[in-house]
Amino acid sequence: xxxxxxxxxxxxxxxxxxxxxxxxxxxxxxxxxxxxxxxxxxxxxxxxxxxxxxxxxxxxxxxxxxxxxxxxxxxxxxxxxxxxxxxxxxxxxxxxxxxxxxxxxxxxxxxxxxxxxxxxxxxxxxxxxxxxxxxxxxxxxxxxxxxxxxxxxxxxxxxxxxxxxxxxxxxxxxxxxxxxxxxxxxxxxxxxxxxxxxxxxxxxxxxxxxxxxxxxxxxxxxxxxxxxxxxxxxxxxxxxxxxxxxxxxxxxxxxxxxxxxxxxxxxxxxxxxxxxxxxxxxxxxxxxxxxxxxxxxxxxxxxxxxxxxxxxxxxxxxxxxxxxxxxxxxxxxxxxxxxxxxxxxxxxxxxxxxxxxxxxxxxxxxxxxxxxxxxxxxxxxxxxxxxxxxxxxxxxxxxxxxxxxxxxxxxxxxxxxxxxxxxxxxxxxxxxxxxxxxxxxxxxxxxxxxxxxxxxxxxxxxxxxxxxxxxxxxxxxxxxxxxxxxxxxxxxxxxxxxxxxxxxxxxxxxxxxxxxxxxxxxxxxxxxxxxxxxxxxxxxxxxxxxxxxxxxxxxxxxxxxxxxxxxxxxxxxxxxxxxxxxxxxxxxxxxxxxxxxxxxxxxxxxxxxxxxxxxxxxxxxxxxxxxxxxxxxxxxxxxxxxxxxxxxxxxxxxxxxxxxxxxxxxxxxxxxxxxxxxxxxxxxxxxxxxxxxxxxxxxxxxxxxxxxxxxxxxxxxxxxxxxxxxxxxxxxxxxxxxxxxxxxxxxxxxxxxxxxxxxxxxx
Ligand code: NOJ
Numbered sequence: 001x002x003x004x005x006x007x008x009x010x011x012x013x014x015x016x017x018x019x020x021x022x023x024x025x026x027x028x029x030x031x032x033x034x035x036x037x038x039x040x041x042x043x044x045x046x047x048x049x050x051x052x053x054x055x056x057x058x059x060x061x062x063x064x065x066x067x068x069x070x071x072x073x074x075x076x077x078x079x080x081x082x083x084x085x086x087x088x089x090x091x092x093x094x095x096x097x098x099x100x101x102x103x104x105x106x107x108x109x110x111x112x113x114x115x116x117x118x119x120x121x122x123x124x125x126x127x128x129x130x131x132x133x134x135x136x137x138x139x140x141x142x143x144x145x146x147x148x149x150x151x152x153x154x155x156x157x158x159x160x161x162x163x164x165x166x167x168x169x170x171x172x173x174x175x176x177x178x179x180x181x182x183x184x185x186x187x188x189x190x191x192x193x194x195x196x197x198x199x200x201x202x203x204x205x206x207x208x209x210x211x212x213x214x215x216x217x218x219x220x221x222x223x224x225x226x227x228x229x230x231x232x233x234x235x236x237x238x239x240x241x242x243x244x245x246x247x248x249x250x251x252x253x254x255x256x257x258x259x260x261x262x263x264x265x266x267x268x269x270x271x272x273x274x275x276x277x278x279x280x281x282x283x284x285x286x287x288x289x290x291x292x293x294x295x296x297x298x299x300x301x302x303x304x305x306x307x308x309x310x311x312x313x314x315x316x317x318x319x320x321x322x323x324x325x326x327x328x329x330x331x332x333x334x335x336x337x338x339x340x341x342x343x344x345x346x347x348x349x350x351x352x353x354x355x356x357x358x359x360x361x362x363x364x365x366x367x368x369x370x371x372x373x374x375x376x377x378x379x380x381x382x383x384x385x386x387x388x389x390x391x392x393x394x395x396x397x398x399x400x401x402x403x404x405x406x407x408x409x410x411x412x413x414x415x416x417x418x419x420x421x422x423x424x425x426x427x428x429x430x431x432x433x434x435x436x437x438x439x440x441x442x443x444x445x446x447x448x449x450x451x452x453x454x455x456x457x458x459x460x461x462x463x464x465x466x467x468x469x470x471x472x473x474x475x476x477x478x479x480x481x482x483x484x485x486x487x488x489x490x491x492x493x494x495x496x497x498x499x500x501x502x503x504x505x506x507x508x509x510x511x512x513x514x515x516x517x518x519x520x521x522x523x524x525x526x527x528x529x530x531x532x533x534x535x536x537x538x539x540x541x542x543x544x545x546x547x548x549x550x551x552x553x554x555x556x557x558x559x560x561x562x563x564x565x566x567x568x569x570x571x572x573x574x575x576x577x578x579x580x581x582x583x584x585x586x587x588x589x590x591x592x593x594x595x596x597x598x599x600x601x602x603x604x605x606x607x608x609x610x611x612x613x614x615x616x617x618x619x620x621x622x623x624x625x626x627x628x629x630x631x632x633x634x635x636x637x638x639x640x641x642x643x644x645x646x647x648x649x650x651x652x653x654x655x656x657x658x659x660x661x662x663x664x665x666x667x668x669x670x671x672x673x674x675x676x677x678x679x680x681x682x683x684x685x686x687x688x689x690x691x692x693x694x695x696x697x698x699x700x701x702x703x704x705x706x707x708x709x710x711x712x713x714x715x716x717x718x719x720x721x722x723x724x725x726x727x728x729x730x731x732x733x734x735x736x737x738x739x740x741x742x743x744x745x746x747x748x749x750x751x752x753x754x755x756x757x758x759x760x761x762x763x
Pocket of ligand 1: 124
């Protein structure tokens with residue numbers, strides 16, 4: 001009875017507030033960005049009134065995100081999540097998908113809780129939902145922003161048809177250490193390119209209006225500097241100067257805010273002594289105050305609790321206090337907001353106003369998605385049946401997989417192969433469905449759907465032309481000593497003896513790249529190389545097809561193989577896409593978004609390094625007092641932006657419209673690119689600049705533009721770029737973001753070693 005009276009009272013108060021809806025509210029800290037295209041005014045009023053009638057417990061429930069048991073992506077699960085939904089103690093669920101499943105959970109929230117606030121469903125839809133596209137690093141190698149946007153669009157269409165509202169993507173951490181397994185999840189080492197890819201993916205996921213049923217919220221992660229982890233070990237310490245943080249690691253996140261990204265995820269790492277999840281500088285000063293981010297911030301998996309292990313707080317309660325007070329809105333699986341926020345508010349350590357701001361940010365997005373109008377609108381079985389793995393989606397996956405492959409070597413035009421070649425297909429990755437789709441493969445099926453290399457080859461040239469043998473076996477936790485099992489070698493050698501040419505599909509298991517998948521060695525794992533050594537003795541041409549998620553050290557392979565194709569983990573249609581390239585039905589056009597070192601000792605290695613005071617002339621082998629190694633050149637094996645084609649391109653006639661840029665006057669740059677080979681093909685034309693003198697030292701080169709162009713054989717295209725003062729800006733000696741007057745060099749070509757150059761000044 002007593003409870004009912006309280007409930008009635010609460011409603012009465014609520015109705016009073018709704019009637020005073022037009023009164024001024026102090027809750028409107030956030031307003032939806034215009035790009036979200038919702039009716040701010042009305043939503044603001046609705047949210048104000050809703051928050052006014054919510055109890056403290058109901059508000060706290062909105063800050064809680066728990067995993068369902070449908071998928072598990074981290075170290076803990078609360079099996080009572082259904083009960084907690086019904087009790088209004090959890091407002092958001094992840095790792096749940098499927099129209100029926102999500103509808104069932106949604107019903108629990110809507111029908112059992114007092115206010116019926118709908119759940120938000122999130123999931124790691126990273127490179128496809130059911131139709132799996134190449135891993136993000138692979139897609140980035142396409143240098144085709146339209147294709148990347150399309151892949152995210154399709155992922156959003158499929159995910160939203162299975163009840164999802166939110167993806168924990170894009171992952172936009174700049175990564176320059178290939179030991180770090182998560183290199184595979186991002187767009188590589190370059191800041192300019194990283195920003196472009198981040199924006200394309202957000203456009204793809206969020207579409208033009210979140211109200212549309214086929215859009216989902218994007219999440220810029222992991223904020224911030226996660227990729228700068230020491231020694232390439234996951235979750236490890238990050239210590240960076242503010243200049244390096246702002247120059248290299250933050251720009252993609254700023255670009256994400258400018259593109260209207262709805263949510264941010266904090267990273268696991270500490271930054272300069274303060275864990276990212278409790279980092280006021282990152283979350284308040286920069287994200288909210290400097291950049292004006294209006295969406296909500298979620299933690300990574302229990303990263304609030306991990307602040308105890310980091311040693312910045314004594315216990316989970318203090319961790320919750322720190323996180324909410326620096327502006328972390330949602331607790332992913334940490335269960336510390338649910339446990340401690342009420343107490344913290346009662347003790348005056350957290351203000352209810354702060355909680356109101358947090359809840360408002362979350363409710364705004366639930367409104368923007370239309371969940372208050374119809375909580376079940378995303379969980380629609382008919383849409384699910386219609387939209388999953390359609391012909392069109394599969395074709396798009398095949399197309400971008402082809403575009404993402406990078407031809408690293410092709411001696412004497414070994415590829416493309418003619419379709420009547422007898423092939424020995426060797427390697428344990430040649431027929432592994434699971435490894436085709438890579439890590440974070442969403443709801444993609446690990447069996448049946450992914451097309452393997454063997455299947456792709458069979459479809460292309462028939463079974464009778466292929467002799468397949470595994471040769472080696474890989475094991476995720478393989479140590480060097482495990483590499484001695486050669487029991488499969490003979491079978492592989494016998495298969496190779498019957499063939500005209502050997503195709504080796506080798507690289508990494510999908511589980512060797514991604515979260516918690518770091519390596520201290522970048523060679524082909526296990527005894528794959530030993531098998532190649534044996535195969536080489538047969539004196540037949542060998543094509544190495546690489547399936548992997550990070551730069552590898554391939555000096556020996558580069559010398560000994562006839563051709564090398566970097567195929568990454570190419571997704572559901574990977575086997576077909578590889579066969580298309582190998583047999584010439586598609587022409588390779590991918591370029592490396594990361595540098596491939598000669599040896600691990602060169603790491604970190606990236607194209608836009610500083611010159612140093614003692615740079616060594618690249619033509620000089622040894623010069624003891626210069627910046628060099630005794631045992632290797634400084635240069636990488638394959639530079640950033642590198643990739644061959646079956647055809648060749650020649651660059652000429654570099655023309656600048658003017659010899660200077662001012663803050664109101666740009667330069668137009670044009671160059672002729674001729675297809676001088678035997679095939680029609682696509683080229684990624686790249687423009688780099690070098691700022692010769694600055695108030696702080698400047699990199700040897702910086703990418704400032706690229707265009708992927710199709711050129712018919714024998715034809716020439718004029719490719720144009722525009723450079724403005726904005727492109728010349730950097731953090732000067734005072735940490736102001738400015739362009740400094742002075743001389744610049746400009747380079748155009750097919751990779752970051754481009755030699756065709758010109759000069760201009762900034763005045
Ligand atoms: C941990 C990962 O770091 C993050 O990327 C992912 O989104 C969450 N787990 C949720 O699965």
